[in-house]
Amino acid sequence: MKSTDQPAPANLMLSDYLCFAIYSANLAFGKAYKPILEELGLTYTQYITIIALWETDNQTVSGLGEKLFLESNTLTPILKKLEVMGYLERQRDPEDERQVRICLTKSGWRLREKALKMDLVEATGLAPDEFEKMQKAIVTLRNNLIKSVRDGE
Amino acid sequence: MKSTDQPAPANLMLSDYLCFAIYSANLAFGKAYKPILEELGLTYTQYITIIALWETDNQTVSGLGEKLFLESNTLTPILKKLEVMGYLERQRDPEDERQVRICLTKSGWRLREKALKMDLVEATGLAPDEFEKMQKAIVTLRNNLIKSVRDGE
DNA sequence: TACGATATAATCGCATGCGATACATATCGC
């Protein structure tokens, strides 16, 4: 967990931290997404949950959680809320009653048309190739972090 | 807010979203930092708050908030908690009683020695030059997003 | 078959983020 190749820690400013760059960029995305999300009537977490369901419907809670990097303690309340809002249905899998399967309703699918018309690419100030390169680089970083956590156990 | 240079939205998967890459990388950093933070007895937000104070002591709440991209509604409870924990003191500025100035205690400065011995550079799987390049790229992205929010108002 | 081990969701408590608002102080206009 220690590197000797970085600048002397004594000079390390908050603005040099990669974790803080990610943290603050995440906050900035939240603010940038606000108008889009308000129009959809969704929170950010609800939004990415719905996106994951557009991609693969009828997922289990844990399956969805793997894609979103969330656990049932976070997901269950969100899914219940989205169910109340009429965008999905939660039902125990008859094959294995431990699992709960999530299906989008028609209303949930209808959101897709509205949502796909909106994106934030321009707000990033990145050219399409830069956008994709950065996206992939961050995914790699994320996966490295997850791997290091797993290996450390 | 619309780009025509990106892949057809219909094919856009959650895994292609830059915002989700950032979001999930932020969650991953949180998990990776857990052992460090547990040893320090701090949460992540408390940690970056303390780092910002090491950098500049005696800041106002709003000054600190600008560096952390947080507002008083988030910061005040955190600062009060850190005060109770003995790491800082909050006091009204006699020059302008509206402002509250935050000073680290000796205990707050002592944390620095412990904390500076720990970092996560290796866990990122990035070479030092890549690390710095990515850090700067994300800061630029963040600043672009903030600017686009401001300009959009 | 019975029963402990495992797997899956859900529940609970705590710590953020943040919108809306309240409150106190300072500044401005006149």
Place this chain on the structure above:
DNA sequence: GCGATATGTATCGCATGCGATTATATCGTA
């Protein structure tokens, strides 16, 4: 100097994330 406005902080409510625990269902195995 005084009411209106602006500024800085705090409070409140809601929605996450997540550690710890619980409840239920399934599995493994004697």
